[in-house]
Amino acid sequence: MTILSLTNVQKNFGETQIIRGVSLDIVEGEKHAIIGPNGAGKSTLFHLISGRYQLTSGNIRFKQDQIENLPPYEIARMGLARSFQVTNIFPRMNVFENVRCALLWSKGYRYSFWHLLGRQRELNDKAMDVLEQIGLKDKALLPSGELGYAQQRALELGIAIASGAELIMLDEPVAGMSHSEAESSVQLIRNITEGKTLVMVEHDMNIVFDVADRISVLVYGEIIATDKPENIRANPKVQEAYLGEVPSA
């Protein structure tokens, strides 16, 4: 079953066409990687899906609903969570608060000013669970702006996955991490997206071929191929675009 469906999505910035008619179906439960050279429009595509940018034309459907041009908060409430390529956290709040805030809406608190957060046992336990998962439990009370880079990336991930959304979109979640940090993050991503749908932009081909069920290749705002990893590897168009960046074995 298709959970997310893009039909002829286009995005212009001024005169320049950045996304040139992308159509893509994401199947429920799959792990889908989007690859492509820098500046291809991967992040822009994420922004269009998650409501940060308005579409120039086209349609996006999430589950049963048209979501193009809805504000981000409405899309998020429907169960689509995302992370950002450039770390995007709440720097003056501590690590625990960052994660707890990310949980609030999905736990039904909405804009409540009559619940005292300190008393919400289940919510607080859940937030601690997420911290445990992302390995930041002992940093819970530190202002998140004071975390190191890799830890901020972990928190970025934690905020995205906290709410337990059905569809999780991660934009270069392990970029800039050391090899071992990346490895444990990938393991973490695998664990938390168990039974969920994942769309991920990633540059490291080993990770992509390791995690993804299907891969889409985006080049200059167009998807030139969507297929299983082994077929993508063999695809001559992809090889041309990537000039041997794809591991051949």
Place this chain on the structure above:
Amino acid sequence: MAMLKKSAIWIAFAVALLGMPQIFDTILAISILNQMAIAIVFALSYNMLLGQGGMLSFGHAVYFGLGGFLSVHALILIEFETMVFSILWIPLIGGLFGLLAGLFIGSFSTRKAGTVFAMISLGIGELIAASSLIFSSFFGGEAGISGDRTFGPTFFGVDFTQNIDIYYVATFWVFLATLFMYLFTQTPAGRMANAVRDNPERAEFIGYSARKVRFISFCASGLFAGIAGGLFALNYEFITEENLNAATSGRVLLMAYIGGLGYFIGPIIGAVILTLMNSLLSNYSELWMLYLGIMFLLTVMFLPRGFAGLIMMHQVAWVRGTLTLLIKPYIITGVPAILFTLTAILLIEMSHTEDEIFHFLGMALNTSSSVTWVVALALFGCTFFATRKSLGQLNEAWETANAISKDEQT
């Protein structure tokens, strides 16, 4: 345990509020205490915007003033027996009107934070202040409007003729307002206000409309500013355009900033300091506004986290028990620093005065004699260098007191 500690703080706060007039019981003291009470609620309500919600407002006096005007009108209605209830509840009327104004103005002003919000708040402030002079049936023109709090039913025999009666009314409302403003910070709406302050964009991706989060804080802030306005109406029994104009808005910003935006208690400290300066300093010097300005500048430059931040800086040393190491260094720096401040004040006052003989700290100084000036200037220079030189040892002591000891590192 944490619960117990928190309750203890609130009980201490209540005891402090109730105990103040026992210790400071002169007429002047009671009048200052009343002003403080009003300022505390007002400054805390302002910090819901700036400190908690990241909204820089230049027009917060609007909600204070409108609450105050409606409260004076309520006093008038009580006086003419159109309404019958104890004036104890007047601040609630002020609060409701502040909330109403917040609902209306917030519905469009909270769309954006940053410069746009600041400019809109400035514009609204000017608009309301100008309107208050135009619609004189409600605002009373330049003279403002006045009421009389001694009508209406007594409350358990209290008829509110004395300032001290109003102090206890204020205490009741200050405690309640402070408690509720604190509790607000502990709710989803209050916490999301911090999140939106830090990063409005990301807040939207976790399900919250930044605009709506700001709107809720804005309304709550209007409510509490209105309560402060109601207390003002009870205390002074009159209100004028001055109480909702830009100068009042500026003063509440100063209070919150000098106290410390990042801490809940900051605006309380700021309100106390500024009220004291306002009411005491103004008796001694015409130039107190200048000193206030200098203090604001120094705070912005050297204490970006305000006085509350200055106090909190000592937490580490307090926990380690190394605070006593700082006493001597503080005295060594403090003495020349105080002397420097005094000579600076002396020079400023001597330049300002037109009297030939200037009285300062029990000394009669001849302002037309160059000897006085030379000595004062010399003292100014010496104390400045002494203060600067002493900073080194204070720094060292600070490092020692805050250094992580070997066994803590492991």
